[in-house]
Amino acid sequence: MKIDLQELQQLAAVQPREDMYAAIHKALRAFMADTLLALGRVDVDDDADLARVTGQVVDLVDFCLSHLQHENAFVHTAIEARAPGASAAIAHDHIDHEREIAELRSAAQDLRQLEAALRPAAAHGLYRALAVFVAENMLHMNVEETAHNALLWSRYTDVELRAIHDALVASIPPQELMLGLRWMLPFMTPRERLGMLTGIRAQAPAPAFAAILDVVRPHLGEREWAKLARGLGIDAVPGLTAG
Ligand SMILES: [Fe+2]
Numbered sequence: 001m002k003i004d005l006q007e008l009q010q011l012a013a014v015q016p017r018e019d020m021y022a023a024i025h026k027a028l029r030a031f032m033a034d035t036l037l038a039l040g041r042v043d044v045d046d047d048a049d050l051a052r053v054t055g056q057v058v059d060l061v062d063f064c065l066s067h068l069q070h071e072n073a074f075v076h077t078a079i080e081a082r083a084p085g086a087s088a089a090i091a092h093d094h095i096d097h098e099r100e101i102a103e104l105r106s107a108a109q110d111l112r113q114l115e116a117a118l119r120p121a122a123a124h125g126l127y128r129a130l131a132v133f134v135a136e137n138m139l140h141m142n143v144e145e146t147a148h149n150a151l152l153w154s155r156y157t158d159v160e161l162r163a164i165h166d167a168l169v170a171s172i173p174p175q176e177l178m179l180g181l182r183w184m185l186p187f188m189t190p191r192e193r194l195g196m197l198t199g200i201r202a203q204a205p206a207p208a209f210a211a212i213l214d215v216v217r218p219h220l221g222e223r224e225w226a227k228l229a230r231g232l233g234i235d236a237v238p239g240l241t242a243g
Contacts, residue, residue: 018158019149020075020165023196025141027184028067032134035060039127044119050112057108057130059179061101064137066176068094071144074168079148082155090148093140100133181212186219193224194231201232 035056042053072094076087107126114122152161172180185193201209217225229236 017149017153018161018165019145020152020161020168021141021145021149023184023188023192024067024180025145026188027180028064028141029138030187031060031063031183032137036127036130036134039123039130042123044111044123045116047112050119050123054108054111057126058105061104061108061133063176063179065098065101066172068097070168070171073171074164075144075148075152078156078164079151083151086151087148090140090143093136097133097137097140100129100136104129104133178212178215182215182219185212185216186224190224190227190231193228197228197232 035053038053038056043049072091076091079087104126107122107129111119111122111126156164169177185196188196197209197212200212204212220228226236
């Protein structure tokens with residue numbers, strides 16, 4: 001990718017459009033990358049390690065399944081309402097992904113039950129299958145963030161897009177929401193993290209906000225946490241996150 005200074009100057013000069021994919025796709029990329037690396041180094045002779053890593057694979061693919069269902073229900077519906085047929089290619093990907101998710105899920109569960117001699121080959125097969133799934137999803141998310149965003153931006157105002165996004169988020173059960181934040185907040189930039197948490201703090205009850213900070217904090221480095229605490233105006237000392 002070549003840096004286009006003129007394009008960057010144009011982008012910097014205008015207010016960025018509402019991008020409902022950006023944060024959740026960063027979360028998905030992080031969750032996928034972490035899980036793939038964990039599977040690559042799993043100890044198949046250690047039942048606890050195998051259960052932890054295959055459990056993470058199941059959690060990941062379940063999260064991916066919910067994510068694509070949210071996109072189908074809210075984003076594709078919005079695209080089809082104003083650009084009929086425009087979400088067809090990506091909807092087709094979603095059908096393939098649902099099948100792959102079911103296969104990865106059962107392979108991860110079956111792996112735990114295998115006798116020791118069969119586990120190394122099964123684990124490596126699952127690792128390669130997950131790598132292909134991750135690769136396909138990386139390309140898929142890029143199409144959504146470019147082609148789908150271009151469509152959404154040409155057919156909807158930012159106010160309308162925020163309303164669609166808010167309705168989507170409101171439909172997500174609390175546990176899934178927390179898992180999303182666990183992968184979203186640590187893996188975005190400090191500026192994005194502070195912006196999102198400032199927005200959450202304005203709406204969520206104080207205990208819920210403190211619980212979110214507690215989930216996120218273990219995954220931040222010392223400097224990242226200090227920047228965030230400073231930005232939020234809270235004490236950076238452990239145990240005082242509710243500030
Ligand atoms: Fe998608």
